[in-house]
Amino acid sequence: METRLASRRAKPAAFALALLPLGWMVWLALSGGLGAEPVAGAVRETGVWALRFLLLALAVTPLRRLTGLSGLARFRRMIGLFAFFYAVVHLSTYVGIDQFFDWAAVWKDIVKRPYITVGMGAFLVLTALAATSTDAMVRRLGGRRWRTMHKAVFAAGAAGCLHYVMLVKGWQTAPLVYAAVFAALLGVRWLPRVRFQVMATKKAQPQS
Template sequence: MAAAIHIPDLRAAANAALTSRWAKPAVFMFALIPLIWTVWLAYTGELGAEPVLESVKASGLWALRFLLIALALTPLRMLTGVAGLARFRRMLGLFAFFYAVVHLSTYIGLDQFFDWTAIWQDIVKRPYITVGMGAFMILTTLAATSTGGMVKRLGGKRWRLLHKGVFVAGLAACLHFIMLVKGWQTAPLVYALICIGLLAFRRWPIRLARRKEPAVRTRPAAAPRSAEAPEPRFPDGSSPARRS
């Protein structure tokens, strides 16, 4: 009969793997695979009749995916108790920004050929581009303030408040995807539901903990019975009053 596998053992093994020296380089290389694969498809001519448009779509979709993965790490850590997952939030968030940069750069350089007048007209005429640009600006701000030095400059409280903007960026990116496609399609709605579910899950355990937390009442310290100084004693323990 096979020995039972205990959850604490699995949790310890997962933490050991995620905190090893090879974990971050491995995640870094895996995160580059979508870009390498898209470039390979473009090189071999397998991106279809409109390779530039497909490149724009692919990079934007991976930006949204990495953003949702970064948002999923905290709920996943809360569910599994694997604390090592927290090491990858910054990296995956920066990869979301990286793919957003690729998405925007491909649109500006290869689709519009740096025609800033046409780009501005697109932003004004097409609301989904306006929403997408808003999400990109938020991600740019978060990426620029993601270093430890910026945490010290802003202060922990202000830094955490600023980085809650990632929730707005996630919702804006999902809205950008929904508005981009023609008609009501399943995929954009699924991404939006995942984003809303992740945000709701992050809030729900906090509220539940606050409701279940018992009220703690503190009692004031008892006042001393007498404010008088203690009666002096001789080395043998006798009182001076008795000797007088």
């Protein structure tokens, strides 16, 4: 498995797979499969796929630790950039097709609708992370500063989940599932650190 992850074909294959949701959504749009309100359906589906890719990017490190497959780390940047890509498609669909580039209406929505405010916050964070994702930016910022900055991906994940929960009417299952997955990913990442700190504190305490 590690050999397959390290092969030359792995990244192009992953890239092609990541484009499949876009192709599927285009097909749905052309065939009338987006429901009675196709524009709203397109906005919703592109947003959900942005959130899925964001959660998948956050899952890479826990999966690498659990499976021992270090080659998974090669795909983290690509997955994160696809999260940004689908977020761009999501926002573009809303601004261009739903609002017909009526910037006054868009700004009014951002200011007056909390779920759009939160969603825009998530998008701005993803934009900053995508803009600084290159090797050149890592060198320019320095490894430590870059890693600190890119911890903002957790803020983007939290905002994305909150955006989805606030968007739907009532307590629906799907947004809560995504929020639970995000919480689980946080737990998998941070619980070992908390446990290590507790054990270190106990060892540092003088024996009575």
